Amino acid sequence: MNISYMFLRKNKLVFINSLTFLACSMFFLSCNQNQPASATTIAPIQNQQTKPTSATTITSIQNQQVKPAEIKINTKKESVETDAINNTIIPNYAKNTIAGILIDAWQCIEGQEILVQDLTTSYADNIKCSVSIVFNSDKLVVQTTGIPNHDLESGFGCCASEQNREWSLPLNPLAVESNNYSMAPKRGPVAVAVNGAAIYGPEEGPGGDAVALHYGKFIEDRQPIQLGICGGHSGPGGEYHYHYDANCIHWHPDTSAGESANDYSIDKLDSKNHSPVIGFAFDGYPIYGFFGFDTYGNVREMTSSYRLNDGANGYNGSDDYTYEKGLGDLDQCNGHFGATPDFPNGIYHYHSTIKSGSGDMGFPYFVYCYYGIPDESNYSEGQGMGPAGGLPSSNRPPPRPPRRR
Ligand SMILES: [Zn+2]
Ligand SMILES: [Zn+2]
DSSP, X not given: OHXXXXXXXXXXXXXXXXXXXXXHXXXXXXXXXXXXXXXXXXXXXXHHHTXXXXXXXXXHHHHSOBOOOOOOOOOTXXXXXXXXXXXXXXXXXXXTSHHHHXXXXXXXXXXXXXXXXXXXXXXXXXXXXXXXXXXXSSEEEEEEOOOOXXXXXXXXXXXXXXXXXXXXXXXXXXXXXXXXXXXXXXXXXXXXXXXXXXXXXXXXXTSSBHHHHHTTSSOOOSSOOOOOGGGEEEOGGGOEEESSOOGGGGOOOOGGGTOOGGGOOGGGSOOSSOOOEEEEETTSOEEEOSEEEOTTSOEEEOOBOEEEOTTOOSTTXXXXXXXXXXXXXXXXXXXXXXXXXSOTTOEEEEEOOSBBTTSSBOTTXXXXXXXXXXXXXXXXXXXXXXXXXXXXXXXXXXOOOOOOO
C-alpha cells in the first residue's frame, strides 16, 4: 500500500515535471521575458523531484519497529542556556535533547568565525568558517559555509569555496532495530562536523577507499585522489569534506612555537582523555574523536570492526571489507552504546576511527550505517552537488600538482 502510493506519487511528480518542461519549451520566450515568476514555479517542482528520499523516509518509519531511544540524558549541564552560542536561545523543549546538551560543541558560531587558508593555493583565500544554528520543533537546523575551523588542503579538488549549506539534525534521535539500520551513503555526506564542514563516506568518485588510497594501500588508476591535512580535501563544487580523522577540529597549532596546521598529526592528539565531539551523524547521534571509554571505563583509541577481505586492498571501496562482530570496539555502524563525558549514564555514539581491531585500516572511519533514523534531506541530492558520489571524473576540475612541503 505504502509502496504503491510512493510509486504513484513519484510518477505523478515526474509527470508534472515533464509537463512543466514541455510548457516551458513551447513558451520559452514568453516564459523568460515576460513571466519571470514561472522560474519560481519551476523551482519547487525541481526541488521535489530531487528529493525522492523523503517518501522513503516515511515508508521506513512506518515499516520499522521504532524503539524508544535508549538514552538517559544527563541534566547536569543546565547552565548551557546561559549561552555559549550567541543569539541562539535554546527552547525549553530542546534543552534536554542531545542537540541541546551538546550545543557548546559547535565551532565557528557568530563572533567565532575564522578566516582559513587553503594551503593548496599560494594566494590569500579569504574563506571563512561560519555556523549558525536554529531550533525548530524537532530538528536542529545548521547553516554553514562548510569551511572548517583550521587551515586546509584542497588537493586535486582545488579549491575549497564557501558553500551555502543547510544541515538538518533530529533533536531526539530515534533508535531502530539493528536489522533495520539504513546504510549511510558510501559517497557524499554522511554527517556534519561541529565546525560546519561535511563528513563524507569512505569512498571517492571512482569507488575506491579514499583513505586506503591515501595510505598507499593500492594504486588508483581511475582518477587521482589526494587527501590533505586532517583527512580532508575539496570535491566537486568546492565542498570541503573529511574522509577520516577530523580530530584537528580540536587541535590548535602553537603558533608562538612556529607551529602551523601543517604540523598536525594524529600522535599530537590528547590520548589520555576521552575525545570531544567532532560531529553529528544525520540521525542526530554524536560522533566523538578517536579516544573513548572501553568496557572498563579506561580511555583508549577506539577501533572499528571491519576486516579487509583476503587479497583485497581497498580498490573496490566498501566491497573490500567485511564486518566481524567483536573484532574491534565498535558495531557495524561504527558506534556503540556507552558513557561519554557529556552523557555519564550512556548514549549511543559513533567514533572517528583510523584503526580496525584487526590492526588494519579503520574503515569505515566515521559512520557506516545509522543507529537512528537519518534525516535524508542531508544527502547530496537536491543540494546542487550531483549524485552522492560526486560528479563523473570527466566533470571534475583538472588536477593540480600536489603542494610540496
Ligand atoms: Zn572526497
Ligand atoms: Zn565511545
